[in-house]
Amino acid sequence: MPRKASDLLGAALWEHPAYYQKEDRSVPSQLVLYGPDLFDRSLWDDQIIAQFWDCQPDRQAFAARCRYSLTASNMMAANLPPMAQYRIMADYADLILELFPECIGIYWPHSQRLVPRESFARSEWNSPELHFLDGGLNxxxxxxxxxxxxxxxxxxxxxxxxxxxxxxxxxxxxxxxxxxxxxxxxxxxxxxxxxxxxxxxxxxxxxxxxxxxxxxxxxxxxxxxxxxxxxxxxxxxx
Structure with missing residues (x-):
């Protein structure tokens, strides 16, 4: 049965606990997935789309294909080592592409980079620790x-x-x-x-x-x- 819009799924990462000194306890970080929702095209203006260099040959046409969205995040992870946080998000992006074969790409809001699924799957880097930069760097x-x-x-x-x-x-x-x-x-x-x-x-x-x-x-x-x-x-x- 199709899930309704704006549903929320979460999964605890027990192997990646974050320690919070104030509470004196460790809490597992969590992968969170919201959606699906209608994609909000107001996120992108022409200037942002002009920098979608991965979406060749027609950036506007690729952007126009984005009709629905899922929102993925890693919660309760602020106290994890930074490189661990980034590695988790890169692996999570890979997992989403595997779970949703109709997903055409991943948008990284902090870098304003839209990466087609084929481009993200073929990492630009020779080290897994840099895979985050395939989307996190524009x-x-x-x-x-x-x-x-x-x-x-x-x-x-x-x-x-x-x-x-x-x-x-x-x-x-x-x-x-x-x-x-x-x-x-x-x-x-x-x-x-x-x-x-x-x-x-x-x-x-x-x-x-x-x-x-x-x-x-x-x-x-x-x-x-x-x-x-x-x-x-x-x-x-x-």
Whole structure:
């Protein structure tokens, strides 16, 4: 029998208890699933859909296919080690795709990334611990109006306590810029917020590129780690 809209299912993860000092007890984290519901298209405007790079060749057409939704979350997990939380959510996303073969994709609200099921199943990473970034990290690309400059940034790291990244540049191959930010994001994901203002990172093609925390050029409002790409810097900053 079909379940009614907005039903709630929960499952306790007894192997992943979270300790709460105030109550002096451990509580198992819980996987929660809400729905199904009619999909709320007001979540996406044209600017968000424009960054659905996984949904090629027609991002608008793919977004239009999203008619119903299930909402998945991991409750009572805040006191788990961060990497354990992310690994659980990545595994949960895999499980949902297995249980619901008609599900066409997974939307990650904190990164504003929509990933088709086939793309999420083929992880971009060679390590299972990075599978969360297949949806939890969004690398965005903007052309700066009336210029030859480009803006690349990430969305999704701020929500997990790390700085998102920003690269304002010109004359760089876009695929190289995306790979650069992808690798740097994975480094921060593993090591934490360890890059301080004035520190440098290895640039594309060699050289040291200095980093500094700044307000993001593209919304949502947040502080990002801006990388100054030497001779490729945009905004007359070189």
């Amino acid at each position: 690398i965005r690309f903007f052309n700066i109006t009336d210029s030859d400059e480009m803006l690349f940034d990430t969305l999704g790291l701020t929500a997990i306590g790390l700085p998102d990244l920003q690269l304002h540049c010109k004359e760089l191959e876009p695929n190289d810029a995306v790979l650069f930010l992808k690798n740097l994001a994975a480094y921060l994901y593993r090591q934490g917020d360890v890059i301080q203002d004035g520190n440098t990172v290895e640039g594309i093609g060699g050289g040291k590129w200095p980093c500094r925390h700044e307000d993001a050029l593209a919304g949502p409002q947040r502080v990002v780690l801006d990388i100054l790409p030497g001779k490729y810097a945009g905004g007359d900053r070189a």
